[in-house]
Amino acid sequence: MEDVLSVPPLFSGKFAYFFDLDGTLADIKPHPDEVTIPDDVLARLSLLAELNDGALALISGRSITELEQLSQPYHFPLAGVHGAERRDINGHTHRISLPDNIRLPLEKALRQELAALDGVELEVKGMAFALHYRQGPQHESTLYELAKNVVARYPELAMQPGKCVIELKPAGINKGEAIAEFLRSAPFAGKTPVFLGDDLTDEHGFVVVNKLGGISIKVGAGATQAKWRLARVQDVYQWLESITDHQQQKEKALTNRRDGYESLSRSI
DSSP states (O other): OOSOBSSOOOOOSOEEEEEOOBTTTBOOOSSGGGOOOOHHHHHHHHHHHHHTTTOEEEEOSSOHHHHHHHTTTOOOOEEEGGGTEEEOTTSOEEEOOOOHHHHHHHHHHHHHHHTTSTTOEEEEOSSOEEEEOTTOGGGHHHHHHHHHHHHHHOTTEEEEEETTEEEEEETTOOHHHHHHHHTTSTTTTTSEEEEEEOSGGGHHHHHHHHHTTOEEEEESSSOOSOSEEESSHHHHHHHHHHHHHHHHHHHHHHHHHHHHHHHHHHHO
């Protein structure tokens, strides 16, 4: 979408919030282990979840285990590996896995192929593989060819490019499907979705949210299907603070108005 509005709106009512992590809730670092979410941002996310009946989830290419560690001490619904694993509001985990006859030989083959590529790191996620090349950008074209060959050999897999990473994951798995799955059950069902993301992997989510009349927000530069844009992670923090303050004020006004009606009814 070429004509993207610059500032997302502030809105009232109950919404279902979905946040990507790297590049959205936290700045991208040279190594994924260096990433953290500030404590005050986590507290704001918890408050936003409370204001919307718990309808807030983190959706990432990271595993659920990593997401849980990064969001402690809070216990949000999570979708990891682009939705290949998902933990709902009740703590129930749903996983899509690769059979051993695909996963084991593919891991061995990838390790052999990447051994000669300096700065490239293989991340094994159980049901997916991530080829990280932030420290070896000169190998980008080689990795794309490798990933294309893998997908041609294993039609059960799909290639998902990202920022300095190429992922090989089960076909049909993406963040849009993860959002749609959350919206089929409480506390997300019936609420208008809001999704913030920064990467190519988030575009599937923007498409789903747009179809549902929701609010899609791209973080950073680049062509996107999102309807709104925030320039950087710090702007996400500022918007998060503004939206929670706005919803708190609306909730307080509604409570005061309701209390006033009840007081008037008793006096009558």
